[in-house]
Amino acid sequence: MSSQTQRRRPYAARVPIEERREQILDAAIRIIVRDGYDRVSIDAIAKEAxxxxxxxxxxxxxxxxxxxALLDRQQVRAMAQLLAALPDEADPDDLxxxxxxxxxxxxxxxxxxPLTWQPILLxxxxxxxxxxSRIDADRELVRHHVAVLIDSVLPGSDSEVLAHAVLAVLEHFGRLVLEDPDRFDTDRLVAAVRSVLDPLIRPAG
Known part of the structure; x- marks a missing residue:
């Protein structure tokens, strides 16, 4: 046997193709979040994965x-999460x-x-x-959903303008969570969003 051992690249075990694709997309999104889009390459993705x-x-x-494929996957994930968070209707007496x-x-x-939301909000x-373009298009879909929700609890209000304001507030506080999650806990953010949105969406009485 030769005294020199030939080094070989690590062998990538066979896995189902869909699982492999998810692994590769996960590696790509990590690179994007950590290093930016300009650092994404086949070599970088292979190394990361x-x-x-x-x-x-x-x-x-x-x-x-x-x-x-990554853009499609992340778009589906983000929209599913957002629509799950936004109800289709609400009680106007319990805003x-x-x-x-x-x-x-x-x-x-x-x-x-966070890997889904960092490339969107940051x-x-x-x-x-x-x-x-995808982010802007999805933002319009969410804004429309928010406007419909506002119409259901505040009939007669300018739901289009209010939807812009509500979404801007939610996006801003979302960035705070992503940038410093330990500093901005849930209770603190709920109280802050309430204080900002209450004057906008609570009916005058």
Whole structure:
């Protein structure tokens, strides 16, 4: 036996293709959040996932299709979480409960799945136009949902303008959770959102 041992690359165990694709997309989103979009490459993704380039190419035909699949997946995840947090209807006599439950649910989602929300709420320089377009389109869908909800509890109000204000407040506090989760706990954020939104959405009496 030779005194020199030939080193080989770690072998990537065979896994179902869908599981492998999820692993590769998870690696890609970690790179985006940590290093930015301009650092994403097949080599970087393979290294992050602990596999070889051929394994990545076996799951996706190239970087373009991979990033498109990632964008689709993250869009579905984000919208599902948001719509789960926003009720279809609410009791106009108990707006505090609406705010409390919605904000608490959103804070929990941000804490449990920051990798989905960081590229959306903390999108910085270098974010591709295609990603920004998706974010803007989804924001409009959510804003419409919020406007419909406002109409149900505050008939006759300017729900379009109020929806812009509500979404801006929620996005701002969402960024605080992502940037400093230990400092901004759920109770503190619920109280803060209440103090900001109460004058906007509570009927004058």
């Amino acid at each position: 602990g596999v070889t380039r051929p394994v990545v190419y076996g799951a996706y035909d190239g970087l373009g299709p991979l990033l498109l 505090d409960a609406l705010i409390d439950v919605t904000v608490a649910t959103m804070v929990r989602q941000l804490r449990e799945d 999108a910085g320089h270098g974010t591709p136009d295609a990603v920004r």
